[in-house]
Structure formats: C-alpha cells, structure tokens
Amino acid sequence: MLHDITITQFTKMLQNLSQCLDKAAAYCGAKKVEPEVLLSARLAPDQFQLMRQIQVACDTAKTGAARLTGKEAPAHQDDEVTLADAKARIEKVIAYLQTYSAKDFAGADERRVSQPRWAGKYLTGHEFAVQHMIPNFYFHVTTAYAILRANGVDLGKKDYLGAMPFKE
Amino acid sequence: MLHDITITQFTKMLQNLSQCLDKAAAYCGAKKVEPEVLLSARLAPDQFQLMRQIQVACDTAKTGAARLTGKEAPAHQDDEVTLADAKARIEKVIAYLQTYSAKDFAGADERRVSQPRWAGKYLTGHEFAVQHMIPNFYFHVTTAYAILRANGVDLGKKDYLGAMPFKE
Numbered sequence: 001m002l003h004d005i006t007i008t009q010f011t012k013m014l015q016n017l018s019q020c021l022d023k024a025a026a027y028c029g030a031k032k033v034e035p036e037v038l039l040s041a042r043l044a045p046d047q048f049q050l051m052r053q054i055q056v057a058c059d060t061a062k063t064g065a066a067r068l069t070g071k072e073a074p075a076h077q078d079d080e081v082t083l084a085d086a087k088a089r090i091e092k093v094i095a096y097l098q099t100y101s102a103k104d105f106a107g108a109d110e111r112r113v114s115q116p117r118w119a120g121k122y123l124t125g126h127e128f129a130v131q132h133m134i135p136n137f138y139f140h141v142t143t144a145y146a147i148l149r150a151n152g153v154d155l156g157k158k159d160y161l162g163a164m165p166f167k168e
Numbered sequence: 169m170l171h172d173i174t175i176t177q178f179t180k181m182l183q184n185l186s187q188c189l190d191k192a193a194a195y196c197g198a199k200k201v202e203p204e205v206l207l208s209a210r211l212a213p214d215q216f217q218l219m220r221q222i223q224v225a226c227d228t229a230k231t232g233a234a235r236l237t238g239k240e241a242p243a244h245q246d247d248e249v250t251l252a253d254a255k256a257r258i259e260k261v262i263a264y265l266q267t268y269s270a271k272d273f274a275g276a277d278e279r280r281v282s283q284p285r286w287a288g289k290y291l292t293g294h295e296f297a298v299q300h301m302i303p304n305f306y307f308h309v310t311t312a313y314a315i316l317r318a319n320g321v322d323l324g325k326k327d328y329l330g331a332m333p334f335k336e
Contacts, residue, residue: 001169009298043211043318121334130177135329138306145307146314150211161303166289 002068002109002129003102010061011097013141016162017057018090020148020155025083027153035083041147050147054086057140058093064133065100067115068108068125170236170277170297171270178229179265181309184330185225186258188316188323193251195321203251209315218315222254225308226261232301233268235283236276236293 028035039051048056055078066073074096080089111125123132145160196203207219216224223246234241242264248257279293291300313328 004294005173005298005302009303012299013303043314044320047317118334121336123332123334126172127333130173131180131332132329134173134302135177135181135306136325138303139310139313139325139328142307142310143314146211146311149215150318152212157304157307160307161300164291164299165295166286166291168289 002125003100003105006061006068006129006133007065007097007100010137011094012162013137014058014061014090014094014097016160017054017141017144018087020145020153020159021054021083021087021090023155023159024148024153028083031152036081038148038151038153039081039083039086041151043143043147043150047143050144051080051086053140053144053147055080055089057137057144058089060133060137060140062093062096064129064137065097067113068111068129068133069100069104070111071104170293171268171273174229174236174297174301175233175265175268178233178305179262180330181305182226182229182258182262182265184328185222185309185312186255188313188321188327189222189251189255189258191323191327192316192321196251199320204249206316206319206321207249207251207254209319211311211315211318215311218312219248219254221308221312221315223248223257225305225312226257228301228305228308230261230264232297232305233265235281236279236297236301237268237272238279239272 024038025035027033028038040049042049055076058076062073062076065071076089076092080086107125108129109124109126112122113125113128114120114122142160145155149155192206193203195201196206208217210217223244226244230241230244233239244257244260248254276297277292277294280290281293281296282288282290310328313323317323
C-alpha cells in the first residue's frame, strides 16, 4: 500500500504538474509574458515562489521514498531557472521513483524515519508517510497549481487530479 | 490502512484547519476586518471562495468515508456564513468520522465506488481513495490555507501539518 500511495500516485501527480507547466508555457506565449515571471510568483511575500514549490514537491517525493526504504536519494542542485528546467527536474524525480518496486517497501511501515532537523527524534515509516510525506507532497503540488491559477493560467481540477481509471 | 490514511489523518487535518480559522479570527480582530471578507476571498475569480473550500474539504472526507464503506453520509446544507459556522461544520464532520472504525473498511479496497456524475462508471475503493479522495481532500485544505496565507493570516507549515508523534 505505501508503495502505491507514494511512488505510483506521486508519479502521476508529478506528471500532472508537468502538464500544468505546459499550460503555463502556452499561457506565457499567448500573453507575451516571460515564464520566469510565473516561476517567481508567490501567494504571500514570505511563502515560497513557484519554482521552489516545484523543487520541494520533487524533494518530498524523492527523499520520502528514500527514507521509507532506507536508501540514499540523489542530490539535486536547485539551480533551475526556466520552465524547461522545472520540467526536467520533475522528469529526473519521476525516473528516480521508477527505480522503486513494491518489494523495496517491505518493513517500511515499521522503519524508523528521521531527518537531520528532528534532532535524533523519529517517526515510524507509517506515521511519516501518512502524517508528513503525503500531506507535504500535496501541499506543494496544490500550491504550485494555485500560483499558476491565481496568475490566470487556464487550469481546472482535472489538470491537478489527472485521468481516473474508470471502469464500466 | 485505508481507515488510518483517511479517517484518522483527515480528522487531524480538519482539526488543524479549524485552528487555522482561530488564527484567522484573531487576525480579523487585530486588523478590524470582518471575517466574512476572508470567507469570501479566493485565489482566482473562477475558483471557490474560502467558505466553499472548507465545505468541499468537509464533504470530500464525509462522502469519501461513506462511499468507501457502503454507508450513507448525512446531508449538510452549505448555509454557513460566519467563522463560527465554518468551525461548527468542521466539528460535525469530525464527529461523523469518529463513528467509523477500522472494521468498517473491511473490503473497502475492492468495493465499487461511483458518484452520480460518473454516469455509471466506477473505481475500486483503493483507486478512489488513492487517486481521488486523498488528493482532493488535500487540495481543498491546502487551498483554504493558501487563501488565509495570501490574505496575511500568520500561518506556517506547522499549522497545516499539526503535531508529529515524535519518539526519542
């Protein structure tokens, strides 16, 4: 379950986010706006700008997967500037997530998960995934979407959710 | 797992949201702003206002829980006007979620879940929870938070996430 609700679903959400950036690029073309204007936009003066929301969404998926499975996540430099850079960052993280299989998550629910800033304290993998990783991931994806939406990009809930595997 | 990741965690997030509304009330008092100004604020002209984001977050939790378990959720009238009304709506949904136990979720992963607007098509309960209910719930909670944040309410990520059950 943890593999499916993090790796599989986060991959889908990151793909959706990348497609939202395609719509942002089209919007910038039509409105003759520099894409960097959108990438530096934010909802509040002391909240992260769009590019940082994308980077943190990526890192939440990447480091969360690694922490749940006892692996080491690759470092990314946060040196993205353009929309193409942002999409490439997302692609790198999607490719990294694809290296995980359900087997990697054996024992993940009980694993002790910590972060440097937690000063030696830990959560179980289950607590970490449910109370920290998942809400954080959706927070940053939704905020990225909200910044685009607040700036006039033509997005709707379907762009955020992606296609549903409906059955008849 | 489905009970924990929806009922238990959504309850926590709704409590966090209610506490964000307390901070909004304090902000309105200090700034001499009518709380209804915040409740009618939105991030884009064609996106839901704060009150509606709260109502939809509540409904996503309520109807999602009912659909996953084959129950009927209570109707709420969407007639809230004040911050106190919004908090009372959240409280009603939290109380409803507390009527669920893990046992209610036996077979929920395989249950056929549909909605009137899906015209007879369905998702499995697992697909519905992971790809629809969870991302939708976090979408509306995060957007409610973002509207408050964009309007100057003193909130941070900890208000959104709530306390972590850290162990030493």
